[in-house]
Amino acid sequence: MPNKVFLELDTNKQESITDAAIKEFALYGYENSSTNRIVKECGISKGSLFKYFNNKEELYFYLIEKVSLRMAMETSSDVKNLPKDLFERVLEYSVTEISWYVENPTMGRFLIGVASEGNNQIGKKIRERFKDTNTDIYEQLLKDVDMSAFKSSGKEIREILRWVLSGFNESFLKGLTGKDIDIRKIKKEYIKQLRNHLKVLKNGF
Amino acid sequence: MPNKVFLELDTNKQESITDAAIKEFALYGYENSSTNRIVKECGISKGSLFKYFNNKEELYFYLIEKVSLRMAMETSSDVKNLPKDLFERVLEYSVTEISWYVENPTMGRFLIGVASEGNNQIGKKIRERFKDTNTDIYEQLLKDVDMSAFKSSGKEIREILRWVLSGFNESFLKGLTGKDIDIRKIKKEYIKQLRNHLKVLKNGF
DNA sequence: CTTTCAAGTGACCAACTGGTCACCAAATCC
DNA sequence: GGATTTGGTGACCAGTTGGTCACTTGAAAG
Numbered sequence: 001m002p003n004k005v006f007l008e009l010d011t012n013k014q015e016s017i018t019d020a021a022i023k024e025f026a027l028y029g030y031e032n033s034s035t036n037r038i039v040k041e042c043g044i045s046k047g048s049l050f051k052y053f054n055n056k057e058e059l060y061f062y063l064i065e066k067v068s069l070r071m072a073m074e075t076s077s078d079v080k081n082l083p084k085d086l087f088e089r090v091l092e093y094s095v096t097e098i099s100w101y102v103e104n105p106t107m108g109r110f111l112i113g114v115a116s117e118g119n120n121q122i123g124k125k126i127r128e129r130f131k132d133t134n135t136d137i138y139e140q141l142l143k144d145v146d147m148s149a150f151k152s153s154g155k156e157i158r159e160i161l162r163w164v165l166s167g168f169n170e171s172f173l174k175g176l177t178g179k180d181i182d183i184r185k186i187k188k189e190y191i192k193q194l195r196n197h198l199k200v201l202k203n204g205f
Numbered sequence: 206m207p208n209k210v211f212l213e214l215d216t217n218k219q220e221s222i223t224d225a226a227i228k229e230f231a232l233y234g235y236e237n238s239s240t241n242r243i244v245k246e247c248g249i250s251k252g253s254l255f256k257y258f259n260n261k262e263e264l265y266f267y268l269i270e271k272v273s274l275r276m277a278m279e280t281s282s283d284v285k286n287l288p289k290d291l292f293e294r295v296l297e298y299s300v301t302e303i304s305w306y307v308e309n310p311t312m313g314r315f316l317i318g319v320a321s322e323g324n325n326q327i328g329k330k331i332r333e334r335f336k337d338t339n340t341d342i343y344e345q346l347l348k349d350v351d352m353s354a355f356k357s358s359g360k361e362i363r364e365i366l367r368w369v370l371s372g373f374n375e376s377f378l379k380g381l382t383g384k385d386i387d388i389r390k391i392k393k394e395y396i397k398q399l400r401n402h403l404k405v406l407k408n409g410f
Numbered sequence: 411c412t413t414t415c416a417a418g419t420g421a422c423c424a425a426c427t428g429g430t431c432a433c434c435a436a437a438t439c440c
Numbered sequence: 441g442g443a444t445t446t447g448g449t450g451a452c453c454a455g456t457t458g459g460t461c462a463c464t465t466g467a468a469a470g
Contacts, residue, residue: 005417029325031237035458045419050459109324116323118234119314152405159376160369160402167368197365200357204405210447240428250449255429 001062006052016042017052022063026109030060030122057122061129064114067107068133075100076137086145087198090161091191093141098169098190102176102183138162150205157205164197206267211257221247222257227268231314235265235327262327266334269319272312273338280305281342291350292403295366296396298346303374303395307381307388343367355410362410369402 006014020042024033035056039049053059075096082089101108117123138158147154172190211219225247229238240261244254258264280301287294306313322328343363352359377395 029236029323031234032325034456036456046458047419047460048417051417054459056458113323116321118318118321120234120237152401156401156405159372160405163372163376164365164368167364167372171364171368196357196361200361200365200406200410204408239426241426251429252431252449253447256447259429261428 001058001065002053003051009052017044017049018063018066021059022067022110023106025060025063026106026113029113030056030117031120057125060122063110064126064130067110071100071104071107071111072137076140082141084145086142086147087202089141089145090138090165091194091198093137094165094169094194095187095191098172099183099187101169101173102186108173138165152205160201160204164201168194168197206263206270207258208256214257222249222254223268223271226264227272227315228311230265230268231311231318234318235261235322236325240264262330265327268315269331269335272315276305276309276312276316277342281345287346289350291347291352292407294346294350295343295370296399296403298342299370299374299399300392300396303377304388304392306374306378307391313378343370357410365406369406373399373402 006017017038021038024038024041028034033056035046035049039046049059053062076093082092114126117126138161142154142158142161147157150157152160172193176186211222222243226243229243229246233239238261240251240254244251254264258267281298287297319331322331343366347359347363347366352362355362357365377398381391
């Protein structure tokens with residue numbers, strides 16, 4: 001989606017631009033972000049930015065794809081090797097996901113911001129653009145899991161799992177006030193709490 | 206919080222102003238709303254609006270209080286009369302809540318918008334301002350319910366309930382594409398689905 | 411050395427923002 | 441009646457926005 005000129009740039013320069021833009025969008029959201037601040041931050045001129053990307057929206061969508069892809073690559077490296085048991089599977093995936101957010105706070109905030117763009121112009125466009133691409137990671141994760149042992153329907157299990165997971169993740173991330181930087185400790189605490197919640201759901205289904 | 210001048214206005218005029226402002230905020234969110242459009246919509250002058258409210262933020266907070274209060278009044282009319290059983294209690298409250306959102310779409314969108322203001326300037330101010338006031342309706346709802354019969358801790362029950370409820374509500378509201386206007390049908394369908402979800406949680410706890 | 415050509419620049423643009431203030435009209439006061 | 445206070449007005453302000461374009465610069469091509 002960017003113009004060729006951009007893709008033929010020195011990789012360092014490309015990254016300094018995308019870094020600045022991701023930071024800006026993560027900080028202010030799409031509508032309140034400023035291309036002026038972006039060019040100031042990465043030290044290029046306004047004219048250049050708009051030669052690289054035809055407009056702000058194109059830049060935004062390019063970054064969504066870039067960051068999403070990167071997160072997917074770094075996080076779902078070995079879906080095949082995950083445990084067969086539904087709950088162990090979810091647990092293991094969720095902990096790598098949350099670790100990625102903790103280790104990449106700016107990109108994490110960026111993705112959270114993208115996901116929570118409401119019903120404004122840009123929010124609708126995002127959902128329109130990525131409705132196929134997404135199909136939810138969790139659906140992928142739960143696709144080839146045997147659920148015949150449960151009473152509840154597959155759809156209900158998927159839904160409730162997603163609600164609890166996203167609710168818990170959000171609340172857990174918000175609870176990290178930056179004071180505890182020891183990732184191993186964080187992981188441990190996360191696992192402990194999530195395991196409890198999953199136990200409840202396991203008995204429920 | 207508004208200036209006296211506003212509160213001494215004809216009630217009709219007050220409402221035409223608040224209606225226009227609520228609609229504007231519901232449609233665009235705080236940051237992207239325009240005081241110019243508001244005054245145009247309700248037919249007053251810019252000068253007047255800023256005599257009534259010292260600035261945009263004051264107007265916004267006034268509306269948050271007003272709409273929240275109204276919703277609380279119209280929705281939690283008889284908390285005392287709710288069933289003693291935890292799940293029947295939650296079910297009954299949730300259905301009146303969702304009905305209110307369906308019957309008051311603009312105010313509903315406004316409140317949803319307020320709740321989902323992210324970590325921008327205004328989002329932080331909102332949470333700072335209403336951290337005491339809120340304490341979550343669900344906490345009120347679950348306060349004097351006997352939970353000794355459950356294995357899980359009260360905190361866990363409250364959290365999981367809230368995640369599932371807000372997830373389900375959001376998904377249910379999004380599923381209403383406006384085609385089905387028969388509120389009785391909507392209520393019935395809502396109850397049916399939520400009852401299923403609650404059954405799962407009941408077995409889980 | 412000159413010509414060509416693409417990359418990069420930043421002053422500039424129209425549109426819009428929240429907010430102000432000198433003014434106006436009408437009602438109230440003496 | 442005239443003077444004064446009141447609520448209401450909209451042109452105006454400085455600031456910011458996304459986006460443009462006539463221009464400079466520097467290197468490669470002849």
